[in-house]
Amino acid sequence: MCLAVPGKLVETETIGDNRLGQVQFGGIKRSVFLDFVPEAQVGDYVLVHVGFAISRLDEEEAQRTYELLEHIGMLETEDPAFAGETTTAAALDAIRTGDAIH
Numbered sequence: 001m002c003l004a005v006p007g008k009l010v011e012t013e014t015i016g017d018n019r020l021g022q023v024q025f026g027g028i029k030r031s032v033f034l035d036f037v038p039e040a041q042v043g044d045y046v047l048v049h050v051g052f053a054i055s056r057l058d059e060e061e062a063q064r065t066y067e068l069l070e071h072i073g074m075l076e077t078e079d080p081a082f083a084g085e086t087t088t089a090a091a092l093d094a095i096r097t098g099d100a101i102h
Contacts, residue, residue: 004049005069006062009034009042023048 007023012034014020019034023046030048037053040046045062046053057065 003069004047004054006045006057006065007032007048008062009040009044009046009053012040012042021046021053023053 005025007025007030009021010024010029011022012019019038021032021034021040022029023032025048030051032046032048033052034040034046035052037046037056040053040056045057045059047055047057047065
């Protein structure tokens with residue numbers, strides 16, 4: 001099952017034409033692409049799906065989503081923040097080395 005998971009944007013950077021961010025999911029930080037949410041700023045909550053922030057949301061909605069995921073057991077049986085980890089890591093490496101396709 002694929003899920004979009006809320007996280008807090010704690011850092012941003014631009015590499016080439018790509019805007020990236022560090023998003024915190026609980027105590028875990030992950031690199032994500034921010035190109036679909038150009039308005040997102042540090043401190044905002046974003047919904048992340050397979051390494052891409054796909055929308056912004058407020059803190060209340062992020063908390064409700066976490067509670068729902070916990071209620072249905074998704075936070076206990078899976079770590080949805082890591083969905084697409086290999087693909088995202090490979091894409092970020094390609095961007096950093098200049099091998100990315102734009």
